[in-house]
Amino acid sequence: MNLFEYIRPTSVAEAIAAAGEPGSAYLGAGTNLLDLMKGGVTSPNRLIDLTHLPDLGKIEQLPDGSMRIGALVKNAALAHDTAFSKAYPAVAEALLSGASAQLRNAATVGGNLMQRTRCAYFADPASACNKREPGSGCDAIGGENRHHAILGWSESCIATHPSDFCVALTALDATIEIEGAGGRREVPITDFYLLPGDTPHEETVLEAGEIIVAIKLPANAAGFAGHQRYLKVRERTSYAFALVSAAAALEIENGTITEARLALGGVAMKPWRSAAAEAALAGLSPTREAFEKAAEAAFADARPSGENAYKIELGKRVVARALAMAAAGTPERMPALPASPFASDTGAIAHV
C-alpha cells in the first residue's frame, strides 16, 4: 500500500476543500475502498474520512412525505428503521440481502452507492481494465465472464454494478443529494450512473470533489409499499453478489396493475430500470402471462457479453418471479433469508 495522507474534516465544506488535491479519495466505512487499496487496485494519495462529519447520519421524514437518508447512515440501521422499512420494504429487503451482518453494520449508504464493480479483471492490477486504467483494454472480454453484463455493456467494459440497495432505490425513483464546491444539487438515481460506452472509468455524474450527502425517496414511492419485493439469485445462499436480482413494485387497483416499477441488478454497470417492462404491465391483470411478457420486454435488448447467455434466461425468470412475489403482497415481517428464493414463507401479507 502506498503512503497516503489521512484527513478527517469536520464539515462538508472542509471535506470538499480537502478533495481539491488531485488523487484524493473520500473514505466512508472503507468496506470496499480499503480492500481495493490493499490489492493495489487504487492508490489514492489522500484519504478524506467522511465518517466524522456532522448531520449526515439521520433518517428523516420530510414535510412532503418523502424520506431523506443521510449518507452516513449504516446499511443495517436503515434496514432496521421501522418507519423506513414499512414505507420502502423492498429497499430494506435489498439491504438485508447484501454482504454480511458485520459489513452491513459498518457500511454506509453513501458508500454503497459508490462501491466499485466486482469484475475480477478490475480487481486484478495485472489485467487490462479500461475502468482502472483508461485505454488499457478489457481482459474480461474473452475471459472468465460468466457473471458479466448482458445489458448496456460496450466493447470497452462488460462489468456490472454490484449493489442490491441501489437496485431497489432505482425502482422507487430515489434521488441523490450532492454537495460540491458549487453548492448542492439533486440527481435522480436513474441519471446518477453512467453506462461504460467508451469511457468506463467515468462511473457517475459526480464532479471532482462532490460528496453524496443524502438519498431521498419520494412520498409517492410509498404507494407501492403493499406490493414490493426484492429477489436476488446466486449460487451461495448468503454473502454473495447477485447473478441477477430484481426489485419489483406494483400498484394494483381492482385487480389491475395501474403502475409498475422494475429495476434489475447484476446485469449492467448501473442498476437497470426497465421502462419497457413497466409499460408492458400497465393496465394488465397481475397474471403469470403478464409477468412473462414484462420479463421478455425487460430483456429485449439483452445480449451476452461472453459466456453468460444463461443470465438472459435466468434474468427473465427472476423478473417474472419478482413481479409475482410483489403481486402476492409484501410480507408483514421481513422473511428469514431476505430476497432469497429460499426466504421463509411468512404467510401473513401486509398492506392489503
Add this chain to the structure above:
Amino acid sequence: MSDTISLPGGNARFGSNSGQPMTRRDGVLKVTGAATFAADNHPDGMLYAVTANATISRGRVTSLNVEAAKAHPGVVEVITPANRPPLAITPEAKPYPFAFNIEVLQDDTVRYAGQEIAMVVAETLEAATEGARLLAPTYEAETARVGFDDVDSFDPDAVGVGAPPVAEKGDIDAGLAKAVNRISASYETPAQYHNAMEPHAMVAQWDGDRVTLDTPNQALVMSTGAFGAWFGIPPENVTIRSPFLGGGFGSKAIVFGGQVLTVLAAKMLGRPVKYALRRDQMYGPVGHRGATRQAFRMGMDAEGKLTALEHLTTSTTSTFEDFIEPASNASHDLYASPALSSRHKAARLDIGTPGPMRAPGEASGSAALESAIDEAALAAGLDPLEFRLRNYAETAPMSDKPYSAKALRECYAQGAEKFGWSKRPMQPRQMKDDAGRLVGWGMGTALFPAPMFQAKAKATLRADGSALVETAGADMGQGAWTALHQIAADGLGLDIAQVEFHSGHSGLPDGGIAGGSGHTATAGSALHAAGKDAIAKLTELAVNDEASPLFGAGNIGVTARDGRLHRADDPSRSESYGEILARAGVSELGGEGQGARDPSSAEEYAMFSHGAVFAEVKVDPELCQIRVSRLVGAFAAGRIINPRLAASQLYGGMIWGIGFALLEEAVHDRRSGRIMNANLAEYHVPVNADVPPMDVILVDEDDRYVNALGIKGVGEIGITGTVGAIANAIWHATGVRVRKFPIGIEALLAETSAH
C-alpha cells in the same frame, strides 16, 4: 518447557476420560484471545517480509525494479535470484520426507502464477508491501497451459504419496460383456484450495547456528529435519513452536518456499523476520486439490451385482513436481466386483503443485464414484441403498483382505432410518415442498483409510500424584489436544484435571504427523503407552515395598484408577501414587511410549472407517438455485474418544462436502492462467445459511486390529459420501444429472423450462 502453553485441566467427571464429550481444552484461550498463533509472535527487532508473486504462469522474469523498492522508506532488503544467499540444498534434492520441489528464488523461471519471485523485507508490513509492489516485474511470457485440453496426459509413476497408479483384478471387458445393464459416465472436479482461516505464517529468529520458528505446522518434528536440511544444521538445532493452527487441511504439513526464504532472510539480516501470506498468496505456493476428470464403466448382472467396475482418473499436476490426486483409489475398497480396474493418468499444467487436501484422492474419487453408483443403481432398476447392499464388500475388493472391522451395514441402516430413506420414490421430480420447490433425496457411502504413523510420548508422575504428559502433536482447531489429553489421562489412571498436557513444540517427543486422519490413533497410542509405562514403574516400587499395602502383589497385579493403585484381587487394598512415590523418595517417575501399528495386523487386514450419508436438497424449479436442506451421516470409526469433537469433525467434513458439491472452484483465466477468484469473497465456501440441520450418528464399532485402543479417525471421512449424496439428491429433485462439479444454476437452467 517455558514456551509451551499450559492448558487448564478438564472438569472432574464421573468415570473414565475417554468417551466423555469434553469441550476443547483450548477453547477459553481462543475465545478470550489468549491463544497465540504463529503470526502473533513479535520478537524485538522483528522485520516484516512480503513476497512479490508472479502474475504470469509460464516464462521468465526479465526485470525487477529493486532500486525503487529499496528506495522506499523502511525497506531493508530485497531478495531476488540475483542476490539470494546460498542454501545448503537445491529444491531438487528433496532429502527429507514429503519434500516437494519448491520455490526458493533459485532462478528467474516462472512456472505458475502466484509463484514467489522476490522477497522484500522492511521495518513495517506496509513498507514491505509497497516495496514488493514497486518491484514492478516485467516478464517474457509463454502461453499458459491451465486446462486439461491444453496438454497431453501421461502415465505417472506414482499417485498421491507413493501409491501405485494402476491396480487391476479380473477382466473388465469380460465383466462388461456379460452384464445385463451397463453405464459409462465421466465426471469433472475443479481445482480447489484449502483456505484455512489462518494464513500460512512464519516468524524466524536465529541464535548462532540455532533457529526458532513460530509457524503453524502439521508435522513438527519431521519439519525440523526439513528446515535443518535447507540450512545445513542438525534437526535438533531447529525449534518449531506451533501451539495452535487455524486450520491446516494438509497444506501445513509440507514445507513451502516462502518459509525457507523467511528463515534465510532472518539469517541474512541478523534479525527476526515475519512472513504471513495474504489470502491471494495462498492460491499457488501452498498446495491445492488438483482438478480431475474421472471416467467410469460399470456392468451389472440381472440381480444388480457389479460384474465390472472401471475407474480411470486424469489428475492435474505442475510442470515440475508430481502430486497426482489418487481419485481412482476410492474404488479399491468399497464395492465388490469380480473385475476391478483403477488407473490414473496425469496432466502437467502451469500451476502450483497440488498437494494433500482434506481427503486427498478420496474426496474427488468418492464424489465421482458415488454419483456413478447412483447412475448404476438407476440402470439396474434398484433403490440406491439396495444397490449398495447388493454390492456390499465382505472383503476388500482389490486386495481381498478381510476388514479389521466394518460396521457399514449398521451405518446404512441407522442413517436410512434417521433420514426416512424408505419413503424415497425411485423416479426423479416426484417431491415438492409447500412453496413448490423441487425436493430430492440422495445418498453416498463414505470411506476413508485408517492409517497409523509413528509417534513417541513421555509421561511423568509427580510427587503430588499429578502427572505431566508430553508429545509434539498438532491441534488444527479440531480438538486433537483434548482427545489426546483424555487418552493420556486414561493411560495414567488419573482424572484429566490431574494431568498437565504439553504439545505443539518440536522439543517434545515426536508426536508424528497430524494427517491422514491418523493423529489421534498414533499420538494417542504413544501417550497411552507412556502412561502405562510410568504406571508399570510405579507398580514396581509399590509391590516391592514392604510398607505398601500392595507389597507382594506383583504376581497378582494391580490396576491404576483415580490416582491410586489397587490390588487386582482386592480393590480395597490400595495406595495413592503420591504415597508410593513419597515413601520411595522419588520426586518424579517417567514413562515412555510409542505409537505405531502392529506390522502383522497391517499386513493381514484392510483398515477403514466407513459411513453412509443421506442428503436432501431443494431446488427452485425455475430459478434453479440449490440449497441442501437436510444431511444425515452415520459413521463407524472404531472407538470414539470424544463424541462431541468427533461429531464436530464429521459435521465439518460434511459441510466441506456441501462446498465441494455446490460452490468450490478456482477459476483460472484461460489466457494468463491466473486464478481470478483468489479471495474469500469470490472463491465460495459454505456460509451458515448454506448449512442445513445436520445429524451425525456415531455407530458403535469395536476394531481389535487397528491398534490396542481401537481408534480409527474422523478427520476426513465426512467429505466422502457427502458430495455424491448431494449430487444424487439434485438429480432426484430435478431429473438432471450434472457431471461437473460444482453443480450450479447454469447447469440446471439449460435443462429446465420456465414452466
